[in-house]
Amino acid sequence: MIEKTVLNSGWTLSCNDTARPGLPETIAATVPGCVHLDLLASRLIPDPYIDVNEITNDWIGKTDWTYRCSFEAAPDDDRVQELVFDGLDTVAVIALNGEEIGRSFNMHRTYRFDVSPLLKTGANELTVSFRSAYAYGAEMEKHYGYRPNNYPGPGNLMRKMACNFGWDWGPTLVTSGLWKPVRLESWDRARLVETRVSASLAGGDGLVKIHAKVARHGETTCRLAAAIGGVTTTVVIRPEEDEVTFxxxxxxxxxxxxxxxxxxxxxxxxxxxxxxxxxxxxxxxxRELGFRSLRLDTSADAHGSAFTFVINDVPLFIAGANWIPDDCFPSRVTAERYAARIEEAKAANIHMLRVWGGGIFERDEFYAACDRMGMLVWQDFLFACAAYPEEEPLTSEVEAEVRDNVVRLMPHASLILWNGNNENIWGFDEWGWRPIIKAGESWGLGYYLDLLPRLCAELDPDRPYYPGSPYSGSMEIEPNADAHGCKHIWDVWNDVGYEVYRDYIPRFCSEFGLQAPAAWATIEESVHDQPLTPQSNGVFHHQKATLGNDKLIRGLAGHLPEPKTMDDWHFATQLNQARAIRFAIEHMRSHREICKGAVVWQFNDCWPVTSWAALDSAGRRKPLWYALQAAYDPRLLTIQPRGRGLAAVAVNERTLFWRAKISGRRLKLDGTVLAEFEFWRLLCDRFEAKAFRLPEDIVSHDLPKDEMIVVEMLDRRAFHYFVEDIELALPAPRLAVDVTGTEGGYAVKVTAENFLKDLCLMADRLDPDAVVDTMLVTLLPGEGHVFAVKTAKVISANDIVVGTVLRSANDLVAGRQ
Incomplete structure (x- = not known):
């Protein structure tokens, strides 16, 4: 049997720049980990997530480092002994007892070295010497020539997490280290060297395909015994064979x-x-296997060509979000943290996470948690926002990492797509790369249209592959077309207001988003400016998007007034983000017959930052999280323009039809009814969007700034306003608050004395660890709502301060018309 000795203790770190002042000769090191975390643990650097400390740590990524450890072993002629590195970040020389045993050039693959002849009885000295990624990148640029990259650094010239070098939501923290486990494996006779497992359906039965390769030490005849669900089989592997399929x-x-x-x-x-x-x-x-059928329908139709995931023969509308590395230092992300984040996505009614191509292939615990929780996974291959050379040594490294990770991840039922790249075909076509890339010079297309699909067809033929996001299915069609494939919408945020989302009816939208700052408690924990302002040094440093703060304010134009205080800036931009994304999703879902997916950018953050995320780096929910929960509700009621009028659209993603009375009113903001209707039964079948045209006296108006439409269907409610908030006659909020203790927290009842729009209880302003169940609640005069707050802190009604803890659009707008 294989014996595995985990080498996770006794490591030390040393800086190879002997002129570097202030560093001890040896530093205690943690494996798995990285240089930054070891320096931080020894209090040799300030926390790079705090204030502007990121910039004081630039030198770390420009320096060479060496890890060392000693472990006990002994030579054994009857056994093969191998050192296995699950993850080396990135360019390194590995030596055992003073002799080089191998080199690494790829963060995304596993390395295995036979050290049988080099082991000695007693202590064995292992060193891993990491070269600066910047130095290696400069060398590779001379080798390959320049390739366009939307972000600084040489991430496109090596196989390293691209966002290490900075992104428009992430810091530049260029890591090195042993970021996954290291172990010594000892085995005799034979071992499994590669095991490819897929699970699918054959009619009503489950079909498990197994392809196993063995490595040998001797001439042993082996048998491979397989068992699942009470079904067993055994195959013999003779000495002259090294693989078997059954x-x-x-x-x-x-x-x-x-x-x-x-x-x-x-x-x-x-x-x-x-x-x-x-x-x-x-x-x-x-492994644990789940059985489901899967296909991606890209067939031509009356609207262009489809992009529809079909699971168990059900064409889905995908309610999704993009996933980035959950920490700039991925070794800090535990299995428990993965599970907590995925639970948060599930609670927000998200059922697919797209693992984005500028990060990493996540660890096994991520995909296993998705299997358990029913969270679908779209997996990008790791190419993002840049042109990539297709010459050696990069091509061989790409193939090695793809083989490693496809084989590792293919058993997971949650994984439903391999995607070739993020925005690279679009970048070549529309971002001005063509004049820069010389005729005949590679830029990555051969990966997306040849190497990757070939490897997927060889290793994992039962799962769909798609060349890119966005991509329209053919190089003859512009890559970000509405009518074909998957689309990214980025003129909203970059150039225009969120009302422009309605100009698009994509077949599938795999990226769209709007920014907002992190939760207030997260800002206070990470930035210590006095006072805090949008332009103060720390707050501004934690905004990585080009002209990001300007775009936040521009995005408010026509919707909300420009805020005058930090508190109002914080809430107004968070509210605008939530509204924009809810607006986009409800529009796309209302066109379910054409559009089959919305994947918002982005779900999570890797550090405390103003970003597109719904969940900030501390795991705190922004208002966007609650907007996603509402917009992705499997049963959605929304009011949408149809022709010259308005329609109430019921969207049903449940397995049972939705049949109920639908009623509506046109009201003044004070609650006075101006017109009303009732339709006894609207029938919305499963997996359907059903539009109900609103009567003329409901959609007409007398004084648009003082009127609204409310439509109800069972317990779902939808609002429509004839003007934006900046013109709406929202009154100053009048309300009553009652606080009652509950198990684990409090029930905070708010009773509206006048119309309250998008009422939010900012729980982290009460207690950094508090969580509230609902947000963005609109109340008619006389209505009440109970917010459930989980907190260990003692709170009272006096703590629920209007304008700080309890916010609404009213207190941003009232009195400014």
Missing amino acids: ELVLPSPKLWWPHHLGAQPLYPLTLELIDDAGGDLLDTYE
């Missing part, structure tokens, strides 16, 4: 579904490699 059929398994449609039954698969002569167990492989 299948298991599991009768009538329960289907695996995304969480909004059903359960996620998982079936343990076990493989045992056994010495056929003696019966000794040599190696094992274990």
Whole structure:
């Protein structure tokens, strides 16, 4: 049996720049980890997430570093002994007992070195010497020539997490280190060197395909025993063979579904490699498999060509969000943190996360949590916003990392797409790259249209591959077309207001977003400016988008007044972000017959920053989180323009039809009814959007700034306003607050004495650890709402301060018309 010795203790770190002042000769090191975390743990650098400390740490990524450890071992002629590095970041020389055993050039792959001849009895000295990524990048630019990159640094010239070098939401913290586990593996006779497992459906049965390769030490005949759900089989692997392919059929398994449609039954698969002569167990492989059918429909239709995920023969509307690395230092992300983040996505009614191509292939714990929770995963290959050379040594590194990660991730039921790149085809076509890239010079297209699809077809043929996001299915069609493939919408945010979202009906929108600052408590924890202002040094430094603060204010234009205070700036921009994305999603969902997915940019953050995220780096919910929860509700009621009028659109993603009375009123803001209607039963079938045209006396108006439409269907309610808030006659808020203790927190009841629009209880202003269940609540005069607040802190009604803790559009707008 394989013996595994984890080498996670006794490591030290040293700086190879002996002229660097203030550093000890050796520094205690943690593996898995990175240089920044080791320096931080030893209090040798300030926390790069705080204030403007990021810039004081630039030198770390420009310096060479060496990790060392000593471990006990002994030579053994009867066994193969290998050092296995699950993740080396990035360019390194590995030596054992003073002799080089290998080199790494890729953060995204596993390295394995046979050290059998080099081990000695007793202490063995292992060193891993990392070269500066900047120095290596400069060398590679001379080798390949210049390639366009939308962001600083040489991330497109090496296989390293691209956003390490900075992004429009992330800092420049160029890491190095052993970011995944290291171990010594000792084995005899044979081991499993590659195991490819896929699970699909064959009619009503589950089909498991297994392709196993073995490495050998000797001439042993082996057998591979497989078992799943009570079904077993055994195949023999003779000495002259090094691989075997076979299948298991599991009768009538329960289907695996995304969480909004059903359960996620998982079936343990076990493989045992056994010495056929003696019966000794040599190696094992274990995974949990879910059974579901999957295809991506890109067929031509009356609107262009589809981009529809079909799971278990159900064409889905994808309610999604983009996922970036959850920390600039990925080794800090624990299995518990993965699970907590995915639970937050699930609670927001998100059922797909797109793992974006400027980051990493996440660790196994991420995908396993998605399997358990019914969270679909779209996985980018790691190419983003840049042109990539296709010459050696990069091409071989790309192939090696793809083989590693496709084989590693393909058993996961949650994984539904391999995507070739993020915005690179679009960049070549529309971002001015063509004149820069010389005729005949590579820029990555060969990866997206040849190498990657070939490798996916070889290794994982049962899962769809798509060349890029955005991409229209053909190089003959502009890559970001509305009518074909997947689309990104970025003129909203960059150039125009969010009302422009209605100009598009994409087949599938895989990126769109608007920025807002992090939660107030997160800003206070990470920035210590006195006073805090949008332009103060720390706040401004934690805004990485070009002209980001200017775009925040421009995005308010026509919707909300320009704020005069920091508190109002913070709330107004958060509110505008939430409204913009809800506006976009409801529009796209109302056109379900054409558009089959919305994947908002972005779900999470990697550090405390003003960004597009719904959940900030501390895991605190921004108002956008609550807007996503509402907009992605499987049963949505929304009011949308149709022709010259308005329609109430019911959208149903549940497995049962939705049939109910629909009623509506045109009201004055004081609650006076001006017109009303009632339709006894509107029937919206499952997986359908059903429009109900509103009567003329409902959609007409007398005084638009003082009127609104309210439509109700069972417990769903939709509002429509004839003018934007900046023109709306919103009154100064009048309300009553009552606070009652509950188990684990408080019930905060707010009763509206006048019309309150988008009422928010900012729980972190009460307690940094507090969480509130709802936000963005609109109340008619006399109505009440109970906010459930989880907190260990004692609070009273006096703490619920209007204009600080309790916010609404009213207190931004009232009196300014």
